[in-house]
Amino acid sequence: MHNVVNVVFAGLGGQGVLKASDILAELVFEARLDVKKSEVHGMSQRGGSVSSDVRYGSKVASPMVPEGEADFLVVLDETQVSVNEMRLKKNGCLISPSMIATDKLENPKTVNVALLGALSTKLEFSEEAWLEVIRKILPEKIHAVNEHAFKLGKETLK
């Protein structure tokens, strides 16, 4: 039995929150685990707060991470940390831009993938598996810049 792992992504519309959760969900799917991913979009696309939940394990029921049960909270914008903190379980792991060297990113838009790099140090999947999914989901012309971001996030996580 693989216990259910709960990951919440949060940020602002346009930052790539949903893309980041798509990448994790696809990675887990490729690893042949059960996975559910939930998001709410619509009005939130217009620059408002956005969040997306990914849950995986041997069997997942609800697609939403219950309140205060997130193992990992990945926040793409520091202003959204306080808004989402309550979703994290006691001793859960917060990952936010201030914890990695965002000033060294080739393109600030890749912060979502950089944070996935940081997250990858806490999860069981190989770097090659992550990069393969990133290449599958993102368009080819931005592969290099995102691979750089992923490795930067992975190596500079404080």
Next chain:
Amino acid sequence: MFEKLLLSGDEAVAQASLDCGVKMGVGYPGTPSTEILEHFSALGGHAQWAPNEKVALEVGIGSAFANARTLVTMKHVGLNVAADPLFTVAYTGTEGGLVILTADDPGMASSQNEQDNRNYAVAAGLPMFEPSDSQETYDLLIKAFEISEKWKIPVIFRMTTRVCHSKCIVEHHTKPGAKTQPFFKRDVKTKVMVPAFARSAHRALRGKLAELAQFNESSDGLVTEFKRDHHVGIISSGISVQHSLEADHEASVLQLKMTYPLPLERIAKFAAEVERCIVIEEGDPWLENQLRAAGIKIEGKPEMYRFGELNVTRVRRILTGDVSPETVAPAGKPPQLCIGCPHRKAFETLRDLDCIVSGDIGCYTLGVMAPFNAMDTCVCMGASIGVALGMRQVLPEEQARRVVSVIGDSTFMHSGLTGIADMVYNRPPTGHVVLILDNHTTAMTGLQEHAATGRSLDHTPAPQIAIENVIKAMGVDNVDICDPTKDSNAFEALLKQRLASNDVSVIIARRPCILALAKIKQYEKNNQGCQ
């Protein structure tokens, strides 16, 4: 052959439609249903946007009358627009399978109300399916078509935001289903609903529903029982099933997949086998009321859980009877009109002129937010015009002169034309001004095409309706086209002039949506290439 995919509920509908030979997909964009037809089209299915949900359902009825499997999609409030044909197609039935998909939005992630469309199944007398995840969505949609064809009855397929927009693993057939050959067979007694024929059609409908209730009692796959402890039993449907399974690992769960007409005998048996039986459902106490009416001993949820979505935490609270105040999540950042949005200047002017703004449904409803504070009413699609005309008719002149209708281009094509007819016909004493914010797209739902963009659902070229020509032909006194972003002074001067006169006027503020600009250029480039 089977293949596993990671699909959202919306994508699962599209995949199932392709795999079971749907020949026509038709709808109007509305969160959370929009992606269904886009995905169906991308997979190679035939999909088209109708100007509104009523027309979508009528097109769907015609296609199903002609023996083609047909999927009609809309958000919950869209079914209000389509309710007129809905109630009578229940009587006529169709030759080809007809599935009417309504995507409800409990919690109102992106809607003006949280109506519970399960009520339509009872009101119209139509069988209804409620999937709880993407795999069930896939399997049940195919089942819904089979039942629709077997009983010659349209089926309501009710999804909710969480089911539409959650991704789960789906196993699907890799061989697309064969499409049936369309034909039309004359049968006036079942297809022409004059009173003499409709009386027997109503009786026929009730007969079909009685058979379907029996089918639901005995059929495999429409009811799933998770037999666990006998102390607590949960009766549930849709997404609430998934929350329930997780909220209490001990409780037995009876999942209903076809929730109208209900398998009351099966439910009564389940309820009798557990010590405490509780209904877990989002929205109205819909199942609860039906089961109570049938004399089945169950508990419902406290009224506070009627509002908003359920989740695992809330289901746990319902199970323990906890009615203490819930923790309120801190407010996030609200959405706003994009920087560079062409509507911004228009709303600044409306604010500065202290207009009474009768608003409408779309991104531009965000004109209500600071710094614009330039919207006073918003009810439903197209209401900006009718509501404003009502105000103009009764308000004292000083206030009446400040009333302006604000409506987007897609919403105008959806239900603005009849409002203009009323403006011309029942002319208010002070005249009126309708401002059409034309950004060349259905922006709110994610940049869909419509009848006035000149492109089809798949963005290939289509005939384009010129809104200004239609309005002129209807007899409006003044029709002006301007761009407030380019020249806000000219826009303000024009608006002042129209408001001061007793004319009925339309001003079209035309400039593409900032998010759509690059895409529109790309479509135009692609379309030139293929001509």
